[in-house]
Structure formats: structure tokens, C-alpha cells
Amino acid sequence: MKIFSGDERALTAARLKINEEFNKNKHVKExxxxxxxxxxxxxVERELRTQVIQAREIKPGVFEAKVNEDTVMLDNVPFDEHAVIENSPKSRRSCCQSESKSK
Known part of the structure; x- marks a missing residue:
């Protein structure tokens, strides 16, 4: 109810999925x-509570996000074009899978 507050479509879908899973497994006794x-x-509940946000378009191209105290907030690191490795044979690194095969 908290995660999908105000979104009847999402609340209905969540209820249907919960009921479907319960009915599918109600015979389990172990x-x-x-x-x-x-x-x-x-x-699943923890993942939804911490990772899902609701957003709605308030005007064309502008969205309002609804987050709560459980939402995981990560630092947003701005793009730095100078941090990109140049495309020259000297600067190319092999991928980690290639490195692990050679060990």
C-alpha cells in the first residue's frame, strides 16, 4: 500500500500477483x-520498498518523483568527458574475463 500509494493499477496488479502466488502454493506443508x-x-518487499519510486509527469518533460524514507539514494556522479580512456591500442585494457583466463 505504501509503495504504490495512489496508483490503483499497480495496487491491483500487486494484489492479483500476491493472490496468484498464495493460491499456487497453498498446498505446501513442508x-x-x-x-x-x-x-x-x-x-521482494524490501526490494520494492527501497528501489521503486513513483513518478508522474506534471508538465511535458517534467516529472515529479515520490520517494520515501526507505528509498535508497545514491550519489549522482556527473559525466566527465575527460575520464574516458582514449581509443588507442596502448590504452586498451583487456576485459576482466580475458585477465582471469590468463591466470
């Missing part, structure tokens, strides 16, 4: 399987 499904549900 304690370990039930604990694993509860852990998955908690992980």
Missing part, C-alpha cells in the same frame, strides 16, 4: 519450503 517462500516474499 516447513522449510514455507520458510523459503516467506523469505522470498520479504526480500
Amino acid at each position: 516447513e522449510d519450503a514455507i520458510k523459503a517462500m516467506i523469505k522470498l516474499a520479504e526480500d
Whole structure:
């Protein structure tokens, strides 16, 4: 309800998915399987709570984002064109997969 507040379409879709998963697994009786499904549900809830934001267009090309206290906020590092490695054979590094194969 908190994550999709005010978005009836998203709330309906979430309710349908939750009910579908419950009905699909309501026959499960093994304690370990039930604990694993509860852990998955908690992980999904945490991911939604911390990673999903709501945004709406308030005028053409301008959006308003709705975040909450649980939303993960990362530093936005501006692009620096001088940080790009030049395209010359000397400056090219092999990819990490190539490096690990040679070890």
C-alpha cells in the first residue's frame, strides 16, 4: 500500500500477483519450503520498498518523483568527458574475463 500509494493499477496488479502466488502454493506443508517462500516474499518487499519510486509527469518533460524514507539514494556522479580512456591500442585494457583466463 505504501509503495504504490495512489496508483490503483499497480495496487491491483500487486494484489492479483500476491493472490496468484498464495493460491499456487497453498498446498505446501513442508516447513522449510514455507520458510523459503516467506523469505522470498520479504526480500521482494524490501526490494520494492527501497528501489521503486513513483513518478508522474506534471508538465511535458517534467516529472515529479515520490520517494520515501526507505528509498535508497545514491550519489549522482556527473559525466566527465575527460575520464574516458582514449581509443588507442596502448590504452586498451583487456576485459576482466580475458585477465582471469590468463591466470
